[in-house]
Amino acid sequence: xxxxxxxGRRYLMCPPSYFRVAYxxxxxxxxxxxxxxxxxxxxxxxxxxxxxxxxxxxxxxxxEEDWPDLVFTANxxxxxxxxxxxxxxxxxxxxxxxxxxxxxxxxxxxxVSELPIGVCxxxxxxxxxxxxxxxxAYRFRSDAASHAYLSHLTGAAVRSIxxxxxxxxxxDLTLCPLDSRRAIIAPLGWDRYGCAVMKALIPxxxxxxxxxxxxxxxxxxxxxxxxxxxxxxxxxxxxLEAWGFDVAVCxxxxxxxxxxxxRCLTLALDVTLGS
Amino acid sequence: MASEVVEIEGHIIDSLILAxxxxxxxxxxxxxxxxxxxxxxxxxxxxxxxxxxSTPDADALQSLLDELQVHGANRVVTADAELVAADTxxxxxxxxxxxxxxxxxxxxxxxxxxVRQPEMDCGLVYEGLIYDGEGRLTSVPxxxxxxxxxxxxxxxxxxxxxxxxxxxxxxFEFMNSDVSSEKPKALLVRRVAERIRRxxxxxxxxxxxxxxxxxxxxAGPSVAALVREGWVDVLFAGNGFATxxxxxxxxxxxxxxxxxxxxxxxxxxxxxxxVINEIRRxxxxxxAVDAGYIDGGVMYECVRRGVPFVLGGSxxxxxxxxxxxxxxxxxxxxxxxxxxxxxxxLMLASTLHAIATGNLLPAGVETFCVDINPAVATxxxxxxxxxxxxxxxDVGLFTSGLVEQLITPT
Numbered sequence: 001x002x003x004x005x006x007x008g009r010r011y012l013m014c015p016p017s018y019f020r021v022a023y024x025x026x027x028x029x030x031x032x033x034x035x036x037x038x039x040x041x042x043x044x045x046x047x048x049x050x051x052x053x054x055x056x057x058x059x060x061x062x063x064e065e066d067w068p069d070l071v072f073t074a075n076x077x078x079x080x081x082x083x084x085x086x087x088x089x090x091x092x093x094x095x096x097x098x099x100x101x102x103x104x105x106x107x108x109x110x111x112v113s114e115l116p117i118g119v120c121x122x123x124x125x126x127x128x129x130x131x132x133x134x135x136x137a138y139r140f141r142s143d144a145a146s147h148a149y150l151s152h153l154t155g156a157a158v159r160s161i162x163x164x165x166x167x168x169x170x171x172d173l174t175l176c177p178l179d180s181r182r183a184i185i186a187p188l189g190w191d192r193y194g195c196a197v198m199k200a201l202i203p204x205x206x207x208x209x210x211x212x213x214x215x216x217x218x219x220x221x222x223x224x225x226x227x228x229x230x231x232x233x234x235x236x237x238x239x240l241e242a243w244g245f246d247v248a249v250c251x252x253x254x255x256x257x258x259x260x261x262x263r264c265l266t267l268a269l270d271v272t273l274g275s
Numbered sequence: 276m277a278s279e280v281v282e283i284e285g286h287i288i289d290s291l292i293l294a295x296x297x298x299x300x301x302x303x304x305x306x307x308x309x310x311x312x313x314x315x316x317x318x319x320x321x322x323x324x325x326x327x328x329s330t331p332d333a334d335a336l337q338s339l340l341d342e343l344q345v346h347g348a349n350r351v352v353t354a355d356a357e358l359v360a361a362d363t364x365x366x367x368x369x370x371x372x373x374x375x376x377x378x379x380x381x382x383x384x385x386x387x388x389x390v391r392q393p394e395m396d397c398g399l400v401y402e403g404l405i406y407d408g409e410g411r412l413t414s415v416p417x418x419x420x421x422x423x424x425x426x427x428x429x430x431x432x433x434x435x436x437x438x439x440x441x442x443x444x445x446x447f448e449f450m451n452s453d454v455s456s457e458k459p460k461a462l463l464v465r466r467v468a469e470r471i472r473r474x475x476x477x478x479x480x481x482x483x484x485x486x487x488x489x490x491x492x493x494a495g496p497s498v499a500a501l502v503r504e505g506w507v508d509v510l511f512a513g514n515g516f517a518t519x520x521x522x523x524x525x526x527x528x529x530x531x532x533x534x535x536x537x538x539x540x541x542x543x544x545x546x547x548x549x550v551i552n553e554i555r556r557x558x559x560x561x562x563a564v565d566a567g568y569i570d571g572g573v574m575y576e577c578v579r580r581g582v583p584f585v586l587g588g589s590x591x592x593x594x595x596x597x598x599x600x601x602x603x604x605x606x607x608x609x610x611x612x613x614x615x616x617x618x619x620x621l622m623l624a625s626t627l628h629a630i631a632t633g634n635l636l637p638a639g640v641e642t643f644c645v646d647i648n649p650a651v652a653t654x655x656x657x658x659x660x661x662x663x664x665x666x667x668x669d670v671g672l673f674t675s676g677l678v679e680q681l682i683t684p685t
Contacts, residue, residue, distance in 0.1 A: 133289075133318075144292070144347030148285035148321060157319040160290040162346070193291040274319070 003180040007129065008222050010057045010270040012104075013048060016040040016071045017063040021258050025091045026169045028259030040254035044071070047228070047250045047265060054226035054248065059269065061104050067097045072260045073267040074172060075125040076101040078134075080154040081272040084110040087123040090141045113153045121146035124267055125170040130177050130201050133157045134273050137171035137194075139164070156273040159201065161194035168213065172263045176218045178227065182206065182243060184220065184236070186213035206239050219261030230261035277336040278329035278436075280310065283348040288314060288322050296326070296348050303339045305330040325351065356381045356432030358401055358425040365418045367398040372427040374399060374414050375435055376638040376659060382432035384408030392615050393637040395659050399427040416611075418604055460668050461676065467643050467666070468680035471506060471619050474641070479618025480508035482640075484632045485573070486625030488647075489670055490519035490529045495573055497674035498623070502576035504682050509613045510577055510584040511632055512625070514592040514599045517574050517584075521554065521563075521596075522547045524572035551594035559597050585609045587628060611635055619643070622663070624670040626651050633660035645673045 019040050021033050048058050064070055076097070077086040084105040089095045102112055115121055126142040127150065128135050134156040138144040140163055147158045161171065168174045168189035175198075176184040186208040187195045198205075208217050215231040222228075226246045229236075237247050252261055287293040300307045311325040328343070330336040340350055359368040376395040380387040383401055386408030390399060394414040403410010405425070412427075420426070427433065471481055489498055501507050519529045527533055531543025540546065557563040564570075564578040577584050587606035588599040600606035614635050622629035622644040629644060633655045636642060642663040644652040652665025666673065 138347070139345060144285075144345060145349065147290075147347065151285060151321055155319070158286045158290070160285060160287075160292050160347070162295075191295075193295045197289070197291055 002182065004224055005177060005179055005222055007268050007271040009055065009224070010059070010268065011051060011221070011266040012059050012061055012073045012076070012269050013044075013266055014061040014070050014073050015063050016044050016255075018065045018068050019063075019071045019255075019258075020068050022068050023093045025093055026259040027167050028256065030257075033257050035254045035257050043250070043252050043254055044265065047252060047262060050228055050248050050250050051221065051223060051266070054223035054228065054246075056223045058266075059108075061100070064097075064100050067094070067100065069094050069258065069260075070097050070100060071255070072125070072258075072264040073101075074260075074264045075123040075170075076267055077105070077123040078121075078127050078150065078154065079110075079124070079267065079269055079271045080156070082110055083113055083154065085113050085115060085121075085150065085153055087125075088115050088117070088120050088146070089122060090120045115146055115149050115153070119143050119146045119149060121150065122170065124271075125172050125264065127158075128171060128175055128177060129156075129271055129273055130159075130175075130183065130198075131180065132274050133159045133201060135159045135161060135171065135175065135198070135201065137161045137163050137174075140166060140169040154273050159197050161197060162191040163189055163194075164191045165189045169259070170264070172219055173216065173261075174213070174218050176220045176222065176227075176263065178206070178222055178240075178243070178245065184208060184218045184227075186218050188213060206236065208236070212236055216256060216261035219263040221262045221266050228262050230256065276329055276331065276436075277333040278327055279336060279340060280325055280327050280351040280353075281340065281343055281348040282323070282325050282351045283346075284323045285321050285347060286315070286318075287324065287347075289318055292346055293322070293324055296343055296346055299342060299346070300326070300328055300339065303330070303335070303342070305335065305339050353382050354431055355383055355385065357428045358383070358405060359428045361420045361422055361424045361426055364421055367417055367420055368426050368428055370428045371398045372430060372433055373397075376636060378436045378637075378639065380434045380436075381412055381427055382408075382434075383410070383412070387434065388412045390414055393639075394611070394614075394635055396634060399433075401425045401427065416607070419608070460666075460672065463666050463668075464673060464676035465680055467621075468677055470641055470643075471677075471681065474618035475506070477618065478616075480616045481506060482509040482511065482614075482617045482620040482632070483507045484620065484622045484625050484628050485510065485512045485516045486623065486628065487513075487515035487519050487530075488624035489516060489573075489674070490523055490534070491532075492624070492669060492671035493534055494623070494671040494674040495520055495523055495529075495534070497671070497678045499571065499573045499576045500678050500682060501674070502573060502580060502582055505580070506677075506681050507582060507621075509617065510573070510582060511587070511610055511613075511628055512584065513587055513589060513628055514595040516625075517560065517586050517596055517598070518547050518551055518593065520572045520574050521560070521569055522550045524569055524575065525550050525553075548593055551596055555594065555597050557597075561598075583613055585613065587631065589627070607631065607635070621645065622651070622655070623674065626654070630655055630658055630660075633658060633663060636660065636662075638662050645670050 120143045122141040126137045147160045151158045174186040174189035182204045183202045184206045220229040228248045230252050308327040313323045315322045374397045379390040384406045397414040397416050400415045523529045523534045526546045528540045528543050554563045561578045569575045586599045588601045620642040644663045645666045649667045655663040
């Protein structure tokens with residue numbers, strides 16, 4: 001018996017007004033690469049329209065000139081009901097985003113609970129709900145030590161997964177929960193303990209081949225029975241359709257230059273952990 | 276051996292993190308001991324574990340700790356020990372850490388500093404910069420404390436390790452009870468001889484602590500032979516042992532009894548006084564040896580071989596001999612000076628000097644307490660020298676057995 005996800009109908013997004021590849025903090029970023037501002041805006045607008053068409057509400061956070069990666073709202077923090085746990089970014093290039101994120105969430109009526117200083121955790125990019133658990137990743141951007149604090153702050157049952165492949169530097173490049181039993185997964189990004197833990201959590205996984213994972217297939221957004229994907233190879237599409245999902249492909253190629261896909265551009269605001 | 280305690284908290288059971296951390300420790304060739312585990316009652320509850328991680332050396336420990344930290348296992352932060360400057364000569368600060376004879380480390384300036392020569396019932400004095408932990412840490416007896424000495428106070432940041440007893444490498448394994456008269460003595464003697472050989476081969480010193488009964492029981496020539504052949508490097512005794520050793524050499528009696536016939540010599544009760552008196556005339560045992568007044572015995576061999584000895588006095592001593600320390604604090608200091616480097620200690624039919632020596636020895640020194648009375652070994656253990664192995668037998672038989680093992684060609 002599968003139930004649809006209990007979350008994913010309300011998202012926070014930030015327009016790419018100042019988006020550019022200004023530095024290199026993951027293997028996908030190459031400073032010489034220039035993102036086309038016009039195309040980026042078109043792709044972002046198209047993603048917003050697709051999500052809305054699928055039935056989602058999209059709230060918009062104002063962009064900030066000094067923080068080009070603010071566009072990747074998935075990393076702003078972790079939402080748990082009316083609680084917001086802001087990220088603690090590993091790289092100084094992104095640390096300035098937090099003040100703007102906290103301001104937005106406070107304005108929107110969220111209670112803000114902070115992780116201790118000195119512990120890195122990059123928001124929903126490294127922590128996604130799977131069933132009753134919060135699957136949280138560590139090594140490249142988030143610290144394993146943050147997981148106990150996350151559990152203290154949110155009451156969530158955390159499952160810690162170690163990421164082992166730097167190309168998949170955030171959890172949301174390797175995991176996309178689809179419903180109560182299924183998820184798109186890229187286990188090549190996890191260590192063997194992480195694989196064993198995920199196997200127990202996800203009875204019916206759609207396991208990505210390496211080339212599919214490299215096309216950011218796991219960095220997708222699920223709205224009810226619609227999966228909004230940066231790319232959808234035929235094998236993946238057939239499986240999703242067989243499970244009853246509609247696939248909408250959104251070209252986000254300008255954002256892929258910075259190592260982010262559809263999921264990275266969104267932050268679900270309707271998550272309540274443990275429910 | 277280096278060790279550190281790490282703590283890990285979270286959903287470490289369901290996330291297999293605890294299993295991973297344990298696997299990583301073993302894969303690194305290190306070892307762990309689970310000190311504490313609290314497992315959450317439901318899958319929402321967090322669990323917590325404390326592991327003691329040990330590696331062969333400090334560098335390996337550091338790199339393993341760095342690796343474990345990635346998985347959320349953090350070193351349990353131990354505060355530095357408190358250091359308080361002594362404000363009176365010969366007086367330790369209030370609340371001073373009172374030492375044991377076990378290997379001890381103290382956290383200073385964020386590092387574990389090892390005590391150089393552990394000695395029980397002392398204070399710990401640190402010399403060096405308090406913020407880098409690169410100085411020296413020594414056991415210092417109360418009377419040697421000087422104003423301004425930095426003394427460890429309290430027990431925080433102090434780590435005491437029980438001595439490890441590797442299998443097959445220690446004589447303890449052939450004794451279930453430490454003190455027993457029910458053991459085959461020839462086997463024990465052979466094992467002790469082996470330990471002495473091994474200690475000498477590794478460059479360690481052998482210490483003999485002798486009571487007067489060594490001479491009364493006729494063990495004198497055996498001990499003298501051991502000294503002569505280089506099997507004894509340091510000798511501790513009292514006025515009585517030295518006196519009877521010298522008396523038996525000069526007069527052929529020990530406390531007036533012939534060591535050969537076992538009969539009381541006429542007027543023998545004053546023999547030892549006459550010998551002491553003559554040695555006092557020479558000024559020292561060494562001078563008496565040089566003058567030819569003494570030409571054999573344990574003290575003679577010590578002088579000839581340059582084996583250092585300390586004769587500690589007591590209130591009932593006759594004479595005493597000119598070499599005897601009449602100030603017991605000075606005597607203990609003189610003994611303390613000779614203790615570093617000792618690997619094996621033989622306590623031969625001695626109670627007071629054996630206990631005094633036991634107080635000075637680090638727990639790592641293999642100590643064999645040979646006495647016809649099992650109470651001596653028990654007393655030694657009761658006073659903290661747990662490493663002492665009691666061998667209940669006649670010291671004369673024991674030492675002649677040792678001579679047979681160590682000197683007589685086989």
